[in-house]
Structures are given as C-alpha cells and as structure tokens.
Amino acid sequence: MTDRLTDRLTAIDNRLRMTVAQAGYKQPGFGGAIQFTILLACIAVIAQSLYVVEARPQDLITGAHGMADIIRRAMPPDFSKFRSEIWPTLETIDIAIFGTVAGVVMALPLAVLAAANVTPARWLYYVARGIIGFTRAVPDLVWALLFVAAVGLGPFPGALALAVHSIGMLGRLFAEVIEQMDMAPVEALSLTGARRMQVFSHSVLPSVIPSLLGITLYRLDENIRSSLVLGFVGAGGIGFQLLTAMNLFQYQEVSLLLIIVFVVVLAAERGSAILRARLS
C-alpha cells in the first residue's frame, strides 16, 4: 500500500518536473553575479559599522565583572524610598500627557492644511508640511535641551519638548490618514451646499476620528517612554531622579527606579494597546 502510494507520488512529481521544463520555467531572481555583488556590499556595510563603533567583544567579557558588581550593589531595591518616587513618577506621566494633548491640539489643524485632498490652498500645504518636517526632524532630546536653556530646569521644558516633537510626528500621521480617506462622502456633502468648515466637521472628522485617536494613544505610549529619558537633560520626572541616583552611586535606589520605569512603560503599552483594539 505504502509502496504504491510512493510510486504514484513519484510519478506525479516527474510529470510536474517535465511540465515545468517544457514551459521553460526559470527560478525567478537575480543572476548569480548580481547576488554575489549584493552579498559583498552587505558584508562591507556591516564591517565598516563594526570598525566605526570600535566594537571590541572582549570588553564585554572584561566588563562583566564590573556589571556583576553594580548588580550586586543594586540588590535589594531600596523600597523605603518608594513614597518619595511617587511624585517624580506622576511628573513623568504628566509630562507625556501634556506633551501629547498639546501636540494633538497643534498637529490637527496643521494636518488638515498638510493633507493634499483637503488643504484650502497649495501654499498653506507647503508651509504646514515644512513645520511638520522641521518639528519632526529635531529629536525630542534636543528640543528638551533648548527648552531647559530657555525656561529653566523642571518638568515644563520636558512637556514643551514632547509637545513640539509630537506636532511633527502626529501631524504627519494625521495628514496621511486624511489623505487616504474615502472622499465620496466629502464630495457628497460639499454638493449639498454645506460650508467648508461644516464639510470638515460633519464628514472628514467623523470618518477619520477612530484612526486619529488610535495614533494619539500610540503617541502617548511613546511619549511616556521619551519623558523617562528627558529627565537626563534636566527636564524633570523620574529620569532626573535616575540620573541623580546614578551620580551618587545609589544603586539600590537605581534598581527601584528601574522597576518603576518597567511598570510604567508596561502599563502604558498595554493600556494603549487595549484602547486601540477597542477603537478598531
């Protein structure tokens, strides 16, 4: 029984091979020389990056002793300082909330101007795209440095940095959502004699709002992560506590702060994912 089945399968396989050969079928893809050149190019790119970053794997081995020493000194986490870390944690979350809300408020009108299908004038499109591109191109850490210099240390420069950077990130994504929307309901409402603002609020906005909310939640999640780092440049929050504890060799406090960071990031990520799933 098994032999007969094997024979039949072999016969089918042979027939298929003949058919493929008769059809002049060739395996799709590049020629051998091109493939070899691409492989060499990839190896060259990786090799130059190893050279530029001065990669020394042996340092990982020699540095293991130092790492083990830090971990030993960080254990157990200093939970007695938990109460004093609540305020910086709240500050971190609030920096992200302020940055996201202010970012949305400024990004939405810009996105409308920067969406080719609804922009009222071509020159406004280019101006809006320019602002979005500039605010996105400068990293939030650089914005934080600038705002710390301008308004001083504390959570406010951090919140401003996230707000400005969010304008660029949200503006671009919002504009893309608007550009990809179905324009038929928009045209239908325009032809009823509705005014431009009415068309926007009754047709464009209801169509795109779930996507915009999803993007905003994702941005809030990203901003919470960013706000943890902003403290390193003096922009308040838990990052500032972390930097201070590191500088003072308070490794048990550092480990407590890292646990708090882990919990906050995980909660933000899960919360954002659950809300986005509900929206879709």
Place this chain on the structure above:
Amino acid sequence: MLEVRGLCLTYPNGKQALNNVNLTVRPGELVIVLGGNGSGKTTLLRCLTRTLQPTAGQVSVNNRDLTGLSGEKLRQARMALALISQHASLVRRRSVCANVAAGALGHYSDLLTSLGRLPRPEMEMALGYLAEVGLEHLAGQRAGTLSGGQAQRVAIARALAQRPRALLADEPVASLDPEAAEEIMRLLKRLAKDDNLAVLCVLHQVDLAFGHADRVVGIRAGQVAFDLPREELSRDRIRNLYLSEAA
C-alpha cells in the same frame, strides 16, 4: 424647473464631451437619460452641478442661472440642486439620522454647526424624510451597517433634507439587485409627483426607463439624440442609440 440651454463642454485637449445640449425637466416630472458608455451622461450631470465648468451654455434651476456663479453664490445656488450618485456616499460611522440631517447644513451658518453639531429641528425633520423613504426604523443605526438599497434610500432622504427644487441621480441603481433597483425608481417617481421635484436620472437599465420615466432623453457623442415622452419611445430607437454608440 431645471433648464439646460446650449450646453457645451470641450476639454483642453480639444475633445468635445458635450455639444449643444438642450433639455427641460419640469416640476413633478421624472426624465431618464440613456446612452452608451462615454456618451456624456455623467459629464452632463457634472456640468449641471458645476463640478465641471461648461465651456458654453446655460443651466438654470427655477430661473436662476448657475453657470456664471462662483464662491458663496454658487454654494447657495447648489442647495436647489441635489445629487444622488451611484454609491450612497454616506459617512459610515455616523447614524442614519445624522447623515440625513447633514443634507440641510447649507441652510445654516452658525458656529455650532461648523463645529460638528447638527441643528435639532433638522434631526426631527430627518425622521420625516426617512419615513418618506420607508427607513425611519433605522434612524439610530450606523450608516456603515446598511445594505446597498437601504444606503441609497438614505442618500435620497439626505437629498430631500437639502430641500432642493431639482434632483439629479447618476446611475442610482447601478450596484443594486433588480428588486432594490425597482424600489428606488418607484421612490424617485413618487418623490417627483408628491414633492413636485424636477428629477433627472441617468440610467443604463432600459427596462427601468420604460417602466418609470415620464420622458426619456437619449445622449450620443455628447449630443441629444432624442427627447421623447415614454409612450412615443420605441425599442428600435433605443437599440439604434446603443448600436450607433458602439459603432
């Protein structure tokens, strides 16, 4: 009354899409436009709504000329002319009632309607328009959950909310099954009579034209080939319209 006089449209590449089109649709009348693909039927409707600018001629609704208007005057004039297209073009995430009430927005200029609020009287009237198309029981449902036939009836209710004097329909039954198509045509005919609307409807279904039209206009190569009462129209004439279009 919808009047079209000497309407011409020539594209920048020299192609003449419409050539001296003349037709009149009186209040209470359902006029059906037939013609092959590319004959100029949809272009005619686009010129009537001024989404395309005709190169010559005149379009008037209740003796108001639309052709020379622009900006705010055109927006106001458009309110007298409602368009139903092949796809219902509803805002899927809004309720059926909100979609219908949105048809009346052009009559309002206050800040709240600009910020997304629908006027309360219009919401109440929307229920009446939905009753006219037999869908008042779906008022609270999301528009995205409707069938093709239901969505098209909601689009008609939205057009009624606009309170137009003329109703244009561009292949309103193209994506519907025969029963739903028949229902939509009966509805258009009834609205023409009951609401005293001038209804101009572009169709591909000859049988529906024979069954419902007061008058049938044949378009061929951007020109009116015939404009006859339904009773005077023969099947041969229709066949000739499509044959000459194919040739």
